[in-house]
């Protein structure tokens with residue numbers, strides 16, 4: 524119940540109440556919330572207070588509004604725990620989602636100066652350029668472009684790269700993928716990205732670049748990914764030095 528004389532602001536009590544209902548499954552993705560007026564009448568509070576609560580929930584990604592239709596509960600964000608060096612296939616499987624890919628492009632190209640430098644191969648050396656839409660339960664989550672030395676990784680086919688690249692490298696080639704450096708930047712989707720990710724142009728995305736290395740230090744991949752910011756979040760473990 525809403526406590527009017529609590530030191531916790533009323534709008535915040537509403538925020539927490541809705542968050543709790545989402546967490547325990549009483550509110551499911553796609554469920555409609557009552558209108559501002561209905562909320563205000565139900566709890567005997569002002570519409571301003573309701574609006575403040577809904578704005579916070581919207582900014583934090585718990586709900587979204589469609590003009591003329593109402594307010595709805597968002598899909599849960601998929602959390603990827605850093606620093607676990609996991610593959611997309613592992614990430615989705617761990618969450619009970621069906622991983623999938625839609626292969627957009629698969630070609631061996633000559634390495635540009637930058638790619639050659641990152642992969643520590645000679646300029647114009649053969650690299651696979653693999654572009655995939657990554658899906659979770661058939662919903663697009665990310666657009667991913669991998670650059671991988673074709674002299675290092677032999678035998679990629681369209682079939683293989685349409686599944687798990689990491690599984691092939693580890694299970695079929697016996698390679699030990701060990702560490703990676705990764706940067707994450709925020710951005711907005713352009714027309715092409717929006718179309719492929721089934722979001723609106725201008726919607727928030729996360730640009731992720733990963734350089735992955737084998738146990739012996741050999742760079743194995745350079746990956747550029749575009750993740751939907753409405754469906755993905757990254758958790759980072761921090762430890763204070765002592």
Ligand code: 16G
Nearest residue numbers: 610611612687688689690731733746
């Ligand atoms: C993840 C990695 C990507 C890697 C891919 C392999 C991020 C940001 N990127 O998407 O670097 O190439 O997994 O996935 O996490 P796969 O084994 O399912 O092909």
